Amino acid sequence: MEVIVDAADEQRFRDFVSARSPALMRLAYLLTGGDQHAAEDLLQSALARSAARWRTVEEPEAYVRQVMYRQQVSWWRRRRETTFAEPPDRAEAGGDDGTAGVELRIVMRRALARLTSRQRAVLVLRYYEDLPEAEVAGILGCSVGTVRSTTHRSLAKLRALAPELREPYTIFGEAKA
Incomplete structure (x- = not known):
């Protein structure tokens, strides 16, 4: 080298x-x-x-x-498997005091931490890095079909782990209506 x-x-x-x-x-x-x-x-x-x-x-x-x-x-x-410490319980939001965005990011980070490493990688590469499926497949050494199915399952798991994400909030900075 x-x-x-x-x-x-x-x-x-x-x-x-x-x-x-x-x-x-x-x-x-x-x-x-x-x-x-x-x-x-x-x-x-x-x-x-x-x-x-x-x-x-x-x-x-x-x-x-x-x-x-x-x-x-x-x-x-x-x-192959990553163990994460359980995060502390989330404090209940009391009205609109400007913390909704911060709370949503905390919820997202906690939910991402509970995904498998591969699921998290696919979501980060697809939505945060905004890479096409073919490029994600090349980086992770898998097929495009695997990226598609992993994306689908990962998003479903995120929604199950954090029902707050089903609301018209943002996922990875993209507004969802």
Whole structure:
């Protein structure tokens, strides 16, 4: 593996990390089901792998994201099942005090954490990353039909886990009427 040795490449890598880390961290957080430590590990691992090939990378953000997807899939294959701690009970909403959006995001994060890793990955890639089914299939190493059926089952499970999501709220930032 090639390592960054040129000062200009090193500076370009540092600038990229500085500018894009927050967005990449959000993606890592979603891919890991809201596990902050696992998200940090995933991003760190992806950046380390990217640094090793930095001189040949043409599209840095796309490359790092691809490394993150593949690394996470690799971790899932090794673990097969992920255990999450039970989140505390949700406080009942009392009127419209501006917290509905925050509560909805909390409900969504909790529901996503209860999906399998593969289900979560399919939903994140399809709706958060807005990737077509064929690209999701390529990233996850499965067929387009598997992506479609997994998407269908995952959305149904989300709705069962969090009935609040059946309301005309948003799922992954898209308004549903």
